Amino acid sequence: xxxxxxxxxxxxxxxxxxxxxxxxMATVFKALGDPVRLRLFSMIASGPSGEVCVxxxxxxxDLSQPTISHHLKLLRQAGLVDSERRGTWVYYRSRPETxxxxxxxLASVSADRASAS
Amino acid sequence: xxxxxxxxxxxxxxxxxxxxxxxxMATVFKALGDPVRLRLFSMIASGPSGEVCVxxxxxxxDLSQPTISHHLKLLRQAGLVDSERRGTWVYYRSRPETxxxxxxxLASVSADRASAS
DNA sequence: ACACAACATAGACAAACGTCTATACAACCT
DNA sequence: AGGTTGTATAGACGTTTGTCTATGTTGTGT
Numbered sequence: 001x002x003x004x005x006x007x008x009x010x011x012x013x014x015x016x017x018x019x020x021x022x023x024x025m026a027t028v029f030k031a032l033g034d035p036v037r038l039r040l041f042s043m044i045a046s047g048p049s050g051e052v053c054v055x056x057x058x059x060x061x062d063l064s065q066p067t068i069s070h071h072l073k074l075l076r077q078a079g080l081v082d083s084e085r086r087g088t089w090v091y092y093r094s095r096p097e098t099x100x101x102x103x104x105x106l107a108s109v110s111a112d113r114a115s116a117s
Numbered sequence: 118x119x120x121x122x123x124x125x126x127x128x129x130x131x132x133x134x135x136x137x138x139x140x141x142m143a144t145v146f147k148a149l150g151d152p153v154r155l156r157l158f159s160m161i162a163s164g165p166s167g168e169v170c171v172x173x174x175x176x177x178x179d180l181s182q183p184t185i186s187h188h189l190k191l192l193r194q195a196g197l198v199d200s201e202r203r204g205t206w207v208y209y210r211s212r213p214e215t216x217x218x219x220x221x222x223l224a225s226v227s228a229d230r231a232s233a234s
Numbered sequence: 235a236c237a238c239a240a241c242a243t244a245g246a247c248a249a250a251c252g253t254c255t256a257t258a259c260a261a262c263c264t
Numbered sequence: 265a266g267g268t269t270g271t272a273t274a275g276a277c278g279t280t281t282g283t284c285t286a287t288g289t290t291g292t293g294t
Contacts, residue, residue: 054270066271066272066273069273073273088270
């Protein structure tokens with residue numbers, strides 16, 4: 001099914017991303033791979049006070065409240081945001097560690113690309 | 118359904134990511150939101166010569182050749198990679214512009230976060 | 235011209251996803 | 265205590281996604 005070792009091109013040195021690490025990172029990318037979640041995350045991450053109340057997120061979309069809640073849950077499970085209840089309301093804030101990891105991965109790609117030229 | 122204007126918290130200044138821009142960027146994130154595609158992209162982006170032959174990508178997975186081809190198509194449609202046929206073989210290379218845009222977006226999130234503290 | 239190899243496309247199908255309604259839980263306020 | 269509001273969970277349902285097999289397309293070599 002392939003011609004490895006027949007001179008097509010140099011064999012890959014090594015997969016730069018191991019299977020397990022790819023699985024983990026893909027979860028994070030997938031979480032941002034939906035327009036609603038991306039906007040939600042964007043609103044949370046750029047909240048003026050570093051956090052945003054769910055009561056301000058929900059009415060910003062033409063979607064039901066449970067749907068927004070579901071999307072927030074996925075963002076939380078991906079490690080992109082954290083939530084805290086204060087009294088009646090729940091506040092979400094971003095977790096820059098996760099964002100930074102993604103940015104670093106993308107930057108390393110560009111770096112590899114640059115060093116190869 | 119909400120208490121906007123009742124003192125829950127400051128209303129959002131503005132969605133930092135417009136609907137259309139979110140839609141567009143989400144497509145790119147979604148493309149990397151699958152473990153197989155993320156590994157494919159990683160292999161392509163870190164290819165020693167800046168490009169990788171499909172014939173080296175396909176046997177690296179326990180998946181059928183059409184499945185790999187399909188994933189490569191999605192990466193291409195997302196603007197993450199480009200393909201070129203040379204003779205019998207097809208070579209894929211990454212498009213750093215797209216990667217850089219994603220990194221910039223993630224970095225701006227961190228920046229907003231830092232300036233808010 | 236013909237056979238063969240690399241890659242892409244088409245169609246089918248189960249699994250995952252995004253959305254909804256209904257309901258539960260938690261906190262506030264008379 | 266009881267009613268009301270904010271948020272989460274449960275279950276249902278149509279759509280999208282990831283995978284496969286079968287086939288088409290493009291280039292090579294004899």
